Amino acid sequence: MPELPEVESVRRSLLPHLLGRRVASARLLRADICDTHDGTPPTHAHLLRDASIAELRRHGKQLAILAADGRALVVHLGMSGRLFVSRDSTLPTHAHALWTLDSDTRLVFEDPRRFGGIWTLPHPDALARRWADLGPDALDINGPALERALAGSRRPVKAALLDQRTLAGVGNIYADEALFAARIAPKARAGSIRGMRADDLALAIRRVLLDAIYAGGSTLRDYRDGTGQPGSAQNRHQVYARAGLPCLACGTPLRQASIAQRTTVWCPRCQSTRLGQKPKAHRARQRTRVPAG
C-alpha cells in the first residue's frame, strides 16, 4: 500500500542514516527484482558499491537514491515493499537486496509480493527521463494543472487519479479520501472536473497527502518507515475500508463498488454526481479508529 505519503515518510526517515554515507558493499539476493539500465545482469557497480549517497529524491511513489558520482537507484515499493535500515544481522524471509554502509548500518529492501523492484540508472539525466513518463507529483498539483491532466478524459475521475501518467503518487486509499474531501463522486467523468471543482480536488489531494505525511503514513498491515516505525494516518481515513458504515459527515451508509478494478468507497449523499450542486454542511469529523477486536 505504499502511496506517496508512505514513500515520503520512508524518504524522510532514511535521510539521516544514508546521506553522506559510503556504500561499502551491496548484495542482490534475487536478481529478478532488479532491472539494469544497460540490460546486463546487475553488478555491484550497478548497485552503488563504493558510492557516496548524496540525495534521496521522490516523485510520486518512486524513491531514488542518488550517488555523488551520478549513479542512481530507483526503488519501487509496490504493494508490500519495505526499505529500511537495520543493525540486526538477521534478514527477513523476503529480503531481496541489502547494502552495508560505512557506518555498519545495513539498508534492506524486502518485498514479499514482489510487485516492487529496483532500477539502476547511470546518471541523473536517466532519472529525469524515467520520471518524465509520470504525471506531476501529487503534492505539487494545483487546480489548473489538474484540470489540464484530466481534460478530455471520459474515464471515471477515480480511474484517472490512479493513473500515474496523469498524476503521480495517489493510490487507492488516498484517491478515495481526496474525492470524499472534495465531495466529488468517484464515477464522475474525469473531463468534467473543471474550474472550481478542479481547484477543490487539487486542494483536497494536497491536504489529504500532507495530513497523512504528518501522521507518518497509513499502516494497515505491512507498512513501516525506514526505521521500522508504523504510521497512524489510517486513524484519519474517512471512507477507505468503511463501506456500509455511516458517513462521518452526514450519517448515510457509505457505498462500495469496483472502479478501475479497485475497491472504491464513497458517500452517495456528500459526493454528488451532479455538477454545481453542493450540499451545504459538509464537515468531516476527525476520527479515531477503535482497534479491531
Added chain:
DNA sequence: AACACCGCCTGAGCGC
C-alpha cells in the same frame, strides 16, 4: 488514442 482488463505474488482471514 484511450481505455479495459489480466496476471503477477504472498499472507491474512475466513468457512468448513
Added chain:
DNA sequence: TGCGCTCAGGCGGTGT
C-alpha cells in the same frame, strides 16, 4: 487443526 478459498493492490502488458 488444517485445508482451501478469497481478497488486497501497483503496474506492465495485451486486447478492444
